[in-house]
Amino acid sequence: MIKVAIIGASGYTGSESIKILLNHSKAKLTYLTALPEECGAVEEIFPQFKGRCPLEIEPLDIKKLAEKADVALCCLPHKVSMGFVPILLDAGLKVVDFSADYRIRDVAAYEKYYVKHTDTKNLKHAAFGLPELFRDEIKNARLVANPGCYPTGASLAIAPLLKKGLVETDMIIVSSVTGASGAGKNPSDKFHFPNMNENLFAYGIGTHRHMPEIEQIMSEVSGQHTTVLFQPHVGPFDRGIISTVYCKPKEKLDTKQLDKLYCDFYADEPFVQVCKNAPGVKDVAGTNYCHVFPAYAKDMYVCFSAIDNLVKGASGQAIQNMNIIFGLDETLGLK
Amino acid sequence: MIKVAIIGASGYTGSESIKILLNHSKAKLTYLTALPEECGAVEEIFPQFKGRCPLEIEPLDIKKLAEKADVALCCLPHKVSMGFVPILLDAGLKVVDFSADYRIRDVAAYEKYYVKHTDTKNLKHAAFGLPELFRDEIKNARLVANPGCYPTGASLAIAPLLKKGLVETDMIIVSSVTGASGAGKNPSDKFHFPNMNENLFAYGIGTHRHMPEIEQIMSEVSGQHTTVLFQPHVGPFDRGIISTVYCKPKEKLDTKQLDKLYCDFYADEPFVQVCKNAPGVKDVAGTNYCHVFPAYAKDMYVCFSAIDNLVKGASGQAIQNMNIIFGLDETLGLK
């Protein structure tokens, strides 16, 4: 039984991780931490766990952590995370980190979109935790950078085309819509119910932090520098991201060929499903699945994916990564 | 042309009042105020008014107000309002006050649910602004206490039965569900979109401040001390309140008799519609209408009403009251 700690357990990715681990047959939650003001019994903080989880969320005590856990799911925010991850690693734990701090290999790119990086040492050894594309790296990692939600959906939508060199890499447009849980648990004007309900709008125009991450993944998959324009939107639903990816073909494949390409590429993937139609976020909500559908229209490829931003886009994928680094069946707790 | 000021214009009842007054043929918005940190161009603060309203919201200047306006819609919160209303009246304005400060005639009851009352002098002369039940009072008032949203819907649902002495007054149960705009514009945990969406819950159990107000109205209409158990709930929609009122008959009326009683009672009311079925909030959203439907089931009367909490439950009714005190057609701006 793997003993799992969650660092920063009081947010949405924390509660989603708890939910998954309560049903994991070979891993066991042993330690949960948060800022002092967010500590307390799990079932008080998250009423949906009443009667299901007897644990307390406590302020982090590294010694206790080292005794109680084999692996830490580190759900801290960007910038904060790189202050803790070195300590967790030094304490002998394996770490799956949810923040962006270990995702971007190019320190300059990271620093442009985030802040000065303070742990480039560990950054060098971090595996990028998108198993469908980088499973081999993950297997032997002690530190896995769990991908962003948008990059996960966007990359899986066109990875087969990129891998085969079938698209132009000078301009790929990723137009996405996320549910409102993507904004996290802190109340704000934009996400106040009477403002967000019945609303939909774009944000982060030209500046969203997931843009360099998507470019990094796509460049690695295609083997070529790939330029991506990523435009996120947010809509009035809880969970899920639809990504619609527009790109120019180097070579035209018809519907049947596209379907075959995708089915072959994802044949052994337990969590990617190739659909016959554009997927809906509701089909994947609450699951670790990514539904993809590639199409050809007006001399362009238009490729779609749907994921649950909190599961395949965060906690589910983290546990998939955890399963991999411990040599377990990758799907444990996730089917 | 009546010149209208809105005091406290930066919240939901402020913007709803602006919207209505932009279409009012005999009233004109002349002055809008808010706390300094909430001031600015109307079209910046409320993007839905871009191109439709050239006004600024400014910090309150009483002298300017007195010059610019004949009447003030006072959209300040409870307790704050009674600090300003005397000043507005002294400045020669008529006032329609949205707060609870001038609604409860029994000072002790007010002080039990709110705070110490600091303007009992004006309280004595305030008219209770529910035109369908107290129109004559309103006509000659300089100060109108605009009713609460729940009290409006609940009272109109059973006023005909109360007036005719057809129900027992020892226990009337009002079970209501409001949309989330009822919580006002300030973000909070409960109304954070991912918490409120797909949710519905009760609150204010035995303690809601509208309970004494409902009892006061029902007691006045029935001519007897009336005890009310009021239980509010909030659901995942923007606007509207469904009130379901359960009461014991003194005398049984069948469906046809009930319909006739209600149709007669509301025959001349421009904003009350007697329905043949339970009304939906969507039928009244954005309007000043109250849809009512009385029924008899299992030896009880079960009476329903639907209103828009921001219109008939607040700004629409305030403007209906304003029309009345200025001797205008009551429906101006509201049809």
Added chain:
Amino acid sequence: MIKVAIIGASGYTGSESIKILLNHSKAKLTYLTALPEECGAVEEIFPQFKGRCPLEIEPLDIKKLAEKADVALCCLPHKVSMGFVPILLDAGLKVVDFSADYRIRDVAAYEKYYVKHTDTKNLKHAAFGLPELFRDEIKNARLVANPGCYPTGASLAIAPLLKKGLVETDMIIVSSVTGASGAGKNPSDKFHFPNMNENLFAYGIGTHRHMPEIEQIMSEVSGQHTTVLFQPHVGPFDRGIISTVYCKPKEKLDTKQLDKLYCDFYADEPFVQVCKNAPGVKDVAGTNYCHVFPAYAKDMYVCFSAIDNLVKGASGQAIQNMNIIFGLDETLGLK
């Protein structure tokens, strides 16, 4: 491993049952049936099961069923169900029936609200499948009538008070709001998205079929004939029912005593949680839990419950019943 068939698997309770059984460690889905026009691969009919369930939904073949299954979850509608249940029992299966056909012991009451009963023979031996109140009956049953969604929530909300004789039984008011999945999967005007969204309304005034069922349960629990006025409403969310139950005390308990009464009554129940505040539907959505909260206000008891109408109100409870009749841990597949 228990072999489970679902009869009528193409609707919402069918898919919810499939979802639960995919995670059940001692039961296995072996056979799924539906009307011929609704047959096909599970993952085509329910895209959320893509890659998770290789089964087909087939037209019912009794012989095949008898070979393949030990127990049938019968998800057929009222009236249809009693045409099939006798055949399923004769084929040697145990049956958990989702319809109302075996719930109402008083044939006349059934026939008043539904149709002529055609299987009174099996009706006599059916257990009423609300484990928290009738577990002993269920243990030895071959046929369990799975309760209605509203009756489940309403009964659990006040069972402790009824059992102890603390409330008047001449008039209990149950005011409930359900999510729209309660309407089933067939499109209709009222549940067309642009009509149901941002809406909330009452229905079934004095006529809802769950009224006699609630009266039956409450009468059995209280040991006295109990009269119930049940008023359902539907709101703009997918899942869940909030029931608010108003009743007159025979004896007054204060908050602390109420809490103790409920905590004691439900102490050994794995799926009932006694809360300190009114529960929200979102806290129980997707779970088999019932959250209850009893209060005392204005000389009345006001008791609340929240359940997921498709889980504790249907498929989850059915599998809880299935676990019981097979002597398994009652919570398998449901935690």
Added chain:
Amino acid sequence: MIKVAIIGASGYTGSESIKILLNHSKAKLTYLTALPEECGAVEEIFPQFKGRCPLEIEPLDIKKLAEKADVALCCLPHKVSMGFVPILLDAGLKVVDFSADYRIRDVAAYEKYYVKHTDTKNLKHAAFGLPELFRDEIKNARLVANPGCYPTGASLAIAPLLKKGLVETDMIIVSSVTGASGAGKNPSDKFHFPNMNENLFAYGIGTHRHMPEIEQIMSEVSGQHTTVLFQPHVGPFDRGIISTVYCKPKEKLDTKQLDKLYCDFYADEPFVQVCKNAPGVKDVAGTNYCHVFPAYAKDMYVCFSAIDNLVKGASGQAIQNMNIIFGLDETLGLK
């Protein structure tokens, strides 16, 4: 007073047109028609008009129509409309047609996406009713083809760039999300509340009928053959369309220049607002406004617009067109 008939008044565009015309100071609803099975009192068919509209919807009688109306808003579906419009014109009425039948000037393009055209005679003289781009044509028209909802929003989003020749016309990508009222009033699986709620998905991939219409408008505005890839999505809200338009610059303008270009282009337009940020659908819901925002990101123009699909995207624009052809102030009834 202009006398207005609505042909096909029983759908969403019919009720929206009624709502607007009830507040129009120089036009008056005189005649409403629908299929016989959809006739009846307006206030029974649309409960939101209870007490507000005493009219009946009747089966169409051309003679009566000719007597009662000066202009017909023809809300019939594609293909049906071109069977009626010639009759309406022959009866001496002016016509604003909501269908696609008179929008596409290229008969072959129309016939590819729709059906064989049966009224090419009137097609030749129809004005395309997007006032911001084709006002002069509309002024003298007897038949106006009211634009599609998507084409309206998409075109206004980039018209200034197209007009000035600042973008490449070989590939413009329009990625839009509409609210569910876009599907019309007939219930269907996809728009059944429990399916559409909390969902979002793409549709009409490479095949949506608004694609040739958008290409026609953009080609006329740019003066060059313009190729458009249009990809619609639908989300869980009632009203509104966000269009995000991606295009390659011929020449780069920075933020300030873009803002100036748009502000100048739309300076005299009463219903187009140039925003400083990406607009939300909620800001325009219920209004005839189009909010636009142009941006430059990653060497691409990314331009946004928000409209209410039922108002600026249908009924509001139709009445704007009606005002124009009768020489009235274009904004009557719409502010």
